[in-house]
Amino acid sequence: MAGAAGERAVEAHGLVRRFGPVTALAGLTFGVGAGELYGLVGPDGAGKTTAIRALAGLIDLDAGAARILGLDPARDGRVRERLGLMPQQYSLYRDLTVGENLRFFGRLSVLPRAVFRERSERLLAITRLAPFVDRRADQLSGGMYKKLALACALLHQPEVLLLDEPTNGVDPVSRRELWELLHEFVAAGMAVVLSTPYMDEAERCHRVGLAHRGRLLLEGPPAALLADFERAGHPAPTFEALFVAAIEGAAP
């Protein structure tokens, strides 16, 4: 279900958040629609995690507003059942098996037994974790662990999904699988915000925001950003080079 007309599934309006002398968010603004995969791309310290925590309603803001499906995530309890979150340090129960973790997280969102069974079977199938259902979480590879975390975050079928560096510490094959999975969910209408420090992952998003020091330097569809950069006189442009140029104020 979409929000009110013209409303985007995810809205960050001029988010400001300070931690003592550090300004983690300095007026961050972006919006994401249903069926869109938005990448918040930036180096360590850019403010990605703080932005995702603000969108999830987990921290207070000094200024600005976060909205999920038109609702205030910090104050409106209705957001909970419509939002999925995969934090950077996703805590599964390491001494529980794959299946037990799913059951635990299914219970948290109070799913009827039949609904849980159907969804968990589907998620196990698409994450290809079905053969490992009895393996303990602490015996999974980094990529499998992230896929299980993703499955747990998707059990309640959220309309909006926030993922903080989901591909960090994941091998290239699992990384590609994770991206394919996300694109499947986005194609079904989910709005996804994903943060990553990897510039090369920008191209896998519908739109990206290049974040630096708590605000966006550039935003747009990846191909358009690279084309503008090339027109500005940078042959064979890469996001890495674009980012460096943007920081130096030399980007178009």
Ligand SMILES: Nc1ncnc2c1ncn2[C@@H]1O[C@H](COP(=O)(O)OP(=O)(O)O)[C@@H](O)[C@H]1O
């Ligand atoms: N709880 C906190 N206390 C103090 N400083 C913080 C806290 N959270 C984040 N910061 C600071 O805010 C800045 C942005 O951090 P963060 O949002 O974690 O960036 P990123 O996820 O892009 O690496 C960093 O300088 C970080 O040290």
Ligand SMILES: [Mg+2]
């Ligand atoms: Mg972070």
